[in-house]
Amino acid sequence: MPQALQALLWDVDGTLAETERDGHRVAFNQAFEALAVPRRWSEADYGRLLAVTGGRERLLHDMAQQPWAPADASERARLAERLHRLKNERYADIVARAALPLREGVRELLDECACSGVRLAIVTTTSRANVQALLTAHFGLGWRAGFDAVVCGEDVADKKPSPQAYVAALRALGLRGDQALAIEDSPAGVAAAHGAGVPVVVTRSHYFADAAVGQAVAVGPSLGRREGWTAAAGSDTVARVDLPLLRQWHRLAVPQAA
Ligand code: XBP
Numbered sequence: 001m002p003q004a005l006q007a008l009l010w011d012v013d014g015t016l017a018e019t020e021r022d023g024h025r026v027a028f029n030q031a032f033e034a035l036a037v038p039r040r041w042s043e044a045d046y047g048r049l050l051a052v053t054g055g056r057e058r059l060l061h062d063m064a065q066q067p068w069a070p071a072d073a074s075e076r077a078r079l080a081e082r083l084h085r086l087k088n089e090r091y092a093d094i095v096a097r098a099a100l101p102l103r104e105g106v107r108e109l110l111d112e113c114a115c116s117g118v119r120l121a122i123v124t125t126t127s128r129a130n131v132q133a134l135l136t137a138h139f140g141l142g143w144r145a146g147f148d149a150v151v152c153g154e155d156v157a158d159k160k161p162s163p164q165a166y167v168a169a170l171r172a173l174g175l176r177g178d179q180a181l182a183i184e185d186s187p188a189g190v191a192a193a194h195g196a197g198v199p200v201v202v203t204r205s206h207y208f209a210d211a212a213v214g215q216a217v218a219v220g221p222s223l224g225r226r227e228g229w230t231a232a233a234g235s236d237t238v239a240r241v242d243l244p245l246l247r248q249w250h251r252l253a254v255p256q257a258a
């Protein structure tokens with residue numbers, strides 16, 4: 001029997017913050033430079049490469065088409081590993097300089113959930129170190145206490161669009177998919193949530209502004225404002241996407257919910 005909304009499951013990159021263009025991409029380029037690798041990812045290159053989830057997987061995918069990349073597969077994997085580790089260190093430096101703000105409306109929604117007993121989880125395919133860096137920068141070292149589950153890239157064999165990360169989060173929370181709502185920005189994220197039976201709200205991000213995202217409960221430009229969202233429920237006087245509005249959207253997706 002489906003139930004009312006019990007938990008919000010948050011994607012990280014592109015959803016909590018716009019981390020890709022000015023965070024991960026810049027850090028990848030710094031890692032290339034530091035290891036004297038003759039490759040720099042432009043904003044457009046990176047947009048194309050985002051179709052591959054996981055930074056190490058993204059590097060390996062790109063290397064497969066690069067003349068400078070080692071021909072030997074294990075050597076290539078070692079280089080990807082080194083670049084990725086260095087990238088994550090540089091990313092942590094960027095984040096620590098407060099260069100990547102939370103997206104509008106995120107903090108307000110997290111606070112509302114904390115006050116209303118709606119549980120919170122992180123469901124991301126980024127590395128744990130990156131989640132730690134970003135959330136510490138915005139919420140302090142105690143950020144982890146605010147989340148009932150944190151599933152990262154290292155926790156799953158297959159990254160989004162595989163549903164594994166969502167399945168793991170639901171298991172940790174002891175919930176079924178229809179008792180939760182995912183907040184995502186990318187087609188891979190939407191597919192992953194759907195694969196685990198979790199309805200999805202899509203907050204458009206820089207790189208996925210026009211991407212086809214499939215069956216979302218609602219699609220809109222920012223959690224920080226009410227205008228521009230596709231779903232009809234909710235009063236027009238509401239200034240942002242708040243918890244009562246999310247509860248209405250959840251009921252649209254799970255009509256039997258109380
Ligand atoms: C986004 C990703 C990640 C990041 C880079 O994950 O696919 O690969 O781009 O982070 P999500 P890593 O939107 O699910 O948060 O280098 O740690 O993979």
Ligand code: MG
Pocket residue numbers: 011012013014015184185186189
């Ligand atoms: Mg994302």
